[in-house]
Amino acid sequence: MEILGDVVSNKRKIQRGDYLHRTGTRFQTLFAVRRGSLKTSVLEEDGRQQVTGFYMTGELLGLDAISTEIYTCDAIALEDSEVCEVPFAKLEEISLSIPSLMHQFHKIMSREIVRDHGVMLLLGSMKAEERLATFLLNLSQRFVIRGYSASDFNLRMTREEIGSYLGLKLETVSRAFSKLQDENIINVDNKHIQINDMDRLRLKMGHSSCAA
Amino acid sequence: MEILGDVVSNKRKIQRGDYLHRTGTRFQTLFAVRRGSLKTSVLEEDGRQQVTGFYMTGELLGLDAISTEIYTCDAIALEDSEVCEVPFAKLEEISLSIPSLMHQFHKIMSREIVRDHGVMLLLGSMKAEERLATFLLNLSQRFVIRGYSASDFNLRMTREEIGSYLGLKLETVSRAFSKLQDENIINVDNKHIQINDMDRLRLKMGHSSCAA
DNA sequence: TAAACGCTTTGACCCAGGTCAACTTAAATA
């Protein structure tokens, strides 16, 4: 990622709620998040919408568009953010002369695939509470990596967006938050989350059946 | 894909039920399916299993392993099959001198991401019947590309495997098959599927609510 | 040919989570 940032950099500010790119428009650049956070979502003809990912500092958007050279999803800023444009053709060109850059890029794409498989597992086989626990632990981990607290953070997305990502309705997300709070595993104050008992939250991820 | 096949080829036969690779083992090669079909699945500590993909001739397995250099899922043959080993280091090396090969490879990885997003949409927002319709149409399309009939084919996987992939129980899959047959949209005889009304099947994908 | 096994179908029942609605709180706008 650092290498990427050095290679090509044309910064772009984007305000909360604004589109970074839209489904169906021509693809030319990837975007590296420098500050803030974004969501990506796909929209079906019948209006159904599914959030496919949340992106924070250092993460890369647009990988899906390489195959058809058209963005396959919308990317929208969850807060005022800043991204770095990475012209894809240029990236490919440069990686021809910097093998480690190419290798790094392959790893990043692969990581995206692994992440998606994780979400598929979550959507395919987990109960509501397990999904939310998994989601919170994933966020927590990503905050830690960026030097923030693992156990005290603010959500950038709404209950509805979380629900869409987790394959749940917003009411179910809200109830799952309340349940975890009742059990003293987390504290919820609107978007402000505190994790009181990381271990028990981890247990929640695993097996709902085992009478936690 | 054809280029890939030319570049590196060390064939390997694999019998029905055998593992092509296992979760946790060291990654060195991608695999291109030459004949037959395979499934990939991830296994959780608590025994839960999720099928993450079905692969047929010409498709590429192992992309998930690039990021950690360890296979993140099991790959198992659904029938007697043959794959072509593609040493990844060699692929990267060669693509340095053949830009079009590198570009093609990037497209393939990207396509996998798009495919996964499609599955996420399916798992996150579709009803049982819609999921099955989507699945059948996807298979149909892939058979057509390979020169087989779009409307008459044999499934290689069990109801349980379909269920796992679609986030449903095998009984639900079976019932959804029966329902589509009752409506004369498809014919089901065990693993033999005939699509009688492609258009109505497509409608099923979209909106269950609209009283089809 | 029988026995055993795995896969599939179907029915009866139940519950997690969806739906609908009322209300509360927070944030944006005037």
Add this chain to the structure above:
DNA sequence: TATTTAAGTTGACCTGGGTCAAAGCGTTTA
């Protein structure tokens, strides 16, 4: 500061699909 609007919580009720059980088939093994 009041007013509107968006976001979140909670309750009551309902249903799609999970669960459990029984039976039907097809295929392999003895």
